[in-house]
Amino acid sequence: xxDILKPATDWELQGMVKQLAARNLSVELVGNGTKRSVGRxxxxxxxxxxxxxxxxxxxxxxxxxxSARAGTPLSQIEVELAGRGxxxxxxxxxxxxxxxxxxxxxxxxxxFACNLSGARRISAGAARDHLxxxxxxxxxxxxxxxxxxxxxxxxxxxxxxGLAGSWGTLAAMTEVTFKVLPMPDDTATLVFTGLTxxxxxxxxxxxxGSPYEVSxxxxxxxTLAARLLHDDxxxxxxxxxxxxxxxxxxSIAYRKTRLKERLKVYGPPLELxxxxxxxxxxxxxxxxxxxxxxxxxxxxxxxxxxxAPLLVNTLRRHMDNVETMYDWSGGLIWLEIxxxxxxxxxxxxxxxxxxxxYATLVRADPAVRHGVDVFQPLNPAVERLSRGLKTVFDPxxxxxxxxxxxxx
Amino acid sequence: xxxxxxxxxxxxxxxxxLAGLTAAVGADRIIADEDGRRAYETDxxxxxxxxxLAVALPxxxxxxxxxxRYCNANGVKVVARGxxxxxxxxxxxxxxxxxxxxxxxNRVLDLDFANRTARVEAGITNLAISAAAAPExxxxxxxxxxxxxxxxxxxxxxxxxxAHCLKYGVTTNNVLGVRMVMMDGEIVDFGGPQLDAExxxxxxxxxxxxxxxxxxxxxxxxxxxxxxxxxxxxLGFDSAAKAGMCVARIxxxxxxxxxxxxxxxxxxxxxxxxxxAGYPLxxxxxxxxxxxxxEEEIAERLAQIAEIARPLNPSSVAVxxxxxxxxxxxxxxxxxxxxxGRLSDYLCxxxxxxxxxxxxxxEDITTICQSHGLKVANIFHAxxxxxxxxxxxxxxxxxxxxxxxxxxxxxxKLCVSVGGCLTGEHGVGVEKRxxxxxxxxxxxxGLQMRIKTVFDPxxxxxxSKVFPLDVRxxxxxxxxxxxHAA
Ligand SMILES: Cc1cc2nc3c(=O)[nH]c(=O)nc-3n(C[C@H](O)[C@H](O)[C@H](O)COP(=O)(O)OP(=O)(O)OC[C@H]3O[C@@H](n4cnc5c(N)ncnc54)[C@H](O)[C@@H]3O)c2cc1C
Ligand SMILES: Cc1cc2nc3c(=O)[nH]c(=O)nc-3n(C[C@H](O)[C@H](O)[C@H](O)COP(=O)(O)OP(=O)(O)OC[C@H]3O[C@@H](n4cnc5c(N)ncnc54)[C@H](O)[C@@H]3O)c2cc1C
Numbered sequence: 093x094x095d096i097l098k099p100a101t102d103w104e105l106q107g108m109v110k111q112l113a114a115r116n117l118s119v120e121l122v123g124n125g126t127k128r129s130v131g132r133x134x135x136x137x138x139x140x141x142x143x144x145x146x147x148x149x150x151x152x153x154x155x156x157x158x159s160a161r162a163g164t165p166l167s168q169i170e171v172e173l174a175g176r177g178x179x180x181x182x183x184x185x186x187x188x189x190x191x192x193x194x195x196x197x198x199x200x201x202x203x204f205a206c207n208l209s210g211a212r213r214i215s216a217g218a219a220r221d222h223l224x225x226x227x228x229x230x231x232x233x234x235x236x237x238x239x240x241x242x243x244x245x246x247x248x249x250x251x252x253x254g255l256a257g258s259w260g261t262l263a264a265m266t267e268v269t270f271k272v273l274p275m276p277d278d279t280a281t282l283v284f285t286g287l288t289x290x291x292x293x294x295x296x297x298x299x300x301g302s303p304y305e306v307s308x309x310x311x312x313x314x315t316l317a318a319r320l321l322h323d324d325x326x327x328x329x330x331x332x333x334x335x336x337x338x339x340x341x342x343s344i345a346y347r348k349t350r351l352k353e354r355l356k357v358y359g360p361p362l363e364l365x366x367x368x369x370x371x372x373x374x375x376x377x378x379x380x381x382x383x384x385x386x387x388x389x390x391x392x393x394x395x396x397x398x399x400a401p402l403l404v405n406t407l408r409r410h411m412d413n414v415e416t417m418y419d420w421s422g423g424l425i426w427l428e429i430x431x432x433x434x435x436x437x438x439x440x441x442x443x444x445x446x447x448x449x450y451a452t453l454v455r456a457d458p459a460v461r462h463g464v465d466v467f468q469p470l471n472p473a474v475e476r477l478s479r480g481l482k483t484v485f486d487p488x489x490x491x492x493x494x495x496x497x498x499x500x
Numbered sequence: 501x502x503x504x505x506x507x508x509x510x511x512x513x514x515x516x517x518l519a520g521l522t523a524a525v526g527a528d529r530i531i532a533d534e535d536g537r538r539a540y541e542t543d544x545x546x547x548x549x550x551x552x553l554a555v556a557l558p559x560x561x562x563x564x565x566x567x568x569r570y571c572n573a574n575g576v577k578v579v580a581r582g583x584x585x586x587x588x589x590x591x592x593x594x595x596x597x598x599x600x601x602x603x604x605x606n607r608v609l610d611l612d613f614a615n616r617t618a619r620v621e622a623g624i625t626n627l628a629i630s631a632a633a634a635p636e637x638x639x640x641x642x643x644x645x646x647x648x649x650x651x652x653x654x655x656x657x658x659x660x661x662x663a664h665c666l667k668y669g670v671t672t673n674n675v676l677g678v679r680m681v682m683m684d685g686e687i688v689d690f691g692g693p694q695l696d697a698e699x700x701x702x703x704x705x706x707x708x709x710x711x712x713x714x715x716x717x718x719x720x721x722x723x724x725x726x727x728x729x730x731x732x733x734x735l736g737f738d739s740a741a742k743a744g745m746c747v748a749r750i751x752x753x754x755x756x757x758x759x760x761x762x763x764x765x766x767x768x769x770x771x772x773x774x775x776x777a778g779y780p781l782x783x784x785x786x787x788x789x790x791x792x793x794x795e796e797e798i799a800e801r802l803a804q805i806a807e808i809a810r811p812l813n814p815s816s817v818a819v820x821x822x823x824x825x826x827x828x829x830x831x832x833x834x835x836x837x838x839x840x841g842r843l844s845d846y847l848c849x850x851x852x853x854x855x856x857x858x859x860x861x862x863e864d865i866t867t868i869c870q871s872h873g874l875k876v877a878n879i880f881h882a883x884x885x886x887x888x889x890x891x892x893x894x895x896x897x898x899x900x901x902x903x904x905x906x907x908x909x910x911x912x913k914l915c916v917s918v919g920g921c922l923t924g925e926h927g928v929g930v931e932k933r934x935x936x937x938x939x940x941x942x943x944x945x946g947l948q949m950r951i952k953t954v955f956d957p958x959x960x961x962x963x964s965k966v967f968p969l970d971v972r973x974x975x976x977x978x979x980x981x982x983x984h985a986a
Binding site: 220241251 | 885928
């Protein structure tokens, strides 16, 4: 894997794909390669990085829209946005630390290719919800575009959004256009302590069912709370159930009061001011409570919120030393388990068959990721359609062969 | 507008097909007589009409599957239908097609307030979902003006939007799962009650696929808790450009209202006569800006917005003086198309433009219509640049109708040329089919058409729509890189 292709333009990328296809070669597509260890190991002839496709192509703050070349570092984009008081609303999660590399190095193309969304996903939507347009090159070496720069667009199929979460297996995106939002004037957090998982999820669902536009709902059992860098919260030495409010200051003051009344039965919460809140949610965004470790593997499970504690209970009956962080008011479970030959896949898939949901193996040894289904196995109809879609974009299997599914 | 020639073999076999459909689902599910079928010969784009072979009104997913299985085996084309409010001819039948209408499948299957989801049959009307959730204070966010009549199935097929989508997103942002019957009768579930299923984002492709992939029979949608209150304010300006600037400044100041709607003078006049909402009549452009929250939150936000507008010298600034006026302000806006329709026939355009081009584009729209001797009224979703010029004409005057179509096409080309698109929420259907070349290259169209083929290999579903007829061969285009074959 010494050859790294580094196209600087769409045309160059197109030429490379043409060459690869002509020689029946395949390529592993990487942004910064920070998530190369996620998914199934790719079995490709060579690698191609989007690092040469860099720069912000368009930014209109009053239209809430930005276009960037796919290889632009996320950090650069966020600095640019912050300069105008704006942000990526979906708060993309940074898997760097959890995967044993450093934070802040991922590219914007990869954020959309992996549909990575953080805590604010519950109120603002996912990465895919903000993707307005894509330019790219498919496996047929065709330069194509879909969508555009305007918020509302139903002209033809929504191919751009369809590429979100495709992990570079359909096409190489060269430019992405996305919706941004103003940063909130103020942020505050209510942190309830000492709740069991069941009660915590109940509380988080109740908070989401209030009219106060809660924009973050996370529960950390005590063992994970003990891993926080945030001193005050770590020192609370109890489980932490946090809800975030983002708005103008007077609104936050009002909504905090109302929420505390509504959630009185769960005990009095700690309150974090803006600075303390930003520290806490920033840390969660980097998944700092689930740091890299060779003795543990990491799963991401998406399920209906109120099912989450049941699901975790079922898993605990079959596995020891399970650590869970609940986000999205329970709808997203980050599950850390001790390393094992099948990464607990059999138990996890069985529990999901009962309770419903999707599990993705995020961190494990390559041999393990090669041997188990890293992504949720597909039902036969969806598998057939997935194969069809792959053939539409990449009939010669040029991009990331085997990345998502062993035979695709 | 050209349509593919009907398949004479199918037309000749009509009796046989009726018998086959009846055998599949029973006579009470099939409308065969002429009067019955007439109700389905057009949608809200009434310029086009066509009688289908028959209409099927299934009551269950299995019945939909039985109908499609029969049609697939016998090469019969199918046009899916909800309530027939499509403004682009999306539900227009073809002569050699049957219509499958899901309007009888309209039950709420499950309301889950803890998980904030509703599972419903797809023929339910948009408003009925919100009505079902209302006792617990929840609602379904996307709110097309046609929400009293249009179905969720149609909303999903068109990725419909509405006035409050500025804050809450359009249909695609509010759906978690669908159950769809494929043309061969297979029933497939996509997504489910959870957020962000991994795997290819089929929901993204299905929502907005205009009845070309399969027939959606059920869906799981997000429901949200309603805010404590909401109130609109009205800002009147002496030019559209100033109203556009005002929108940009509100957003630029970091405020995202729930809705920012725009009306020009001709539209204001008609809507005021209809709704008595208290719209100012002496302005060129009116913005309706709505914010949500508690009494105090609303007051503070509206004051900020008035402050932002002040340097632009608005000719009028008025906050709704209570629930009742607020309701009338929205009634007028939501009934705008109908109110104008009572005065004149119209073509409703639906292009989206970058907000910065608003002033110029509105001027150009007036010029284009004037050059064809036509009047135009503008009512639209200003927050996201989704225009709705209503080109008024006399449908009995063939020449005027033709001119209106020409003007419409010019307007949409203008939208694309400033960086926008042909349609923001109404869809392509038959109306904009031949304009797709303006926005997409053959490569782009080929890619989309090959995706359609994955879902509907024989192109039996709504086949005469969306993709220009002159590029249909692209759906079959083999991989240009010959090496793969080797
Ligand atoms: C062997 C190797 C060594 C490298 N060494 C260095 C180095 O020393 N220093 C350095 O700065 N850089 C290096 N790079 C480049 C580096 O990988 C990128 O610059 C960067 O770090 C991106 O990672 P990421 O987090 O953006 O996502 P990745 O982990 O790269 O991608 C995540 C997923 O998204 C997909 N994806 C990413 N981008 C796109 C896209 N545009 N379109 C479609 N799918 C996409 C990928 O295929 C993958 O499935 C190296 C790359 C390789 C392959
Ligand atoms: C007065 C008026 C105001 C309107 N305002 C708005 C607005 O504010 N915003 C907006 O977005 N639209 C608006 N529309 C357009 C229209 O209401 C929407 O497009 C709506 O979603 C259509 O729903 P329907 O149930 O009437 O679908 P139909 O018109 O019956 O069908 C629409 C499309 O959906 C397909 N379809 C129907 N059922 C299914 C199914 N079960 N499975 C697969 N495909 C199916 C059809 O084949 C067709 O292509 C308005 C229309 C009118 C007449």
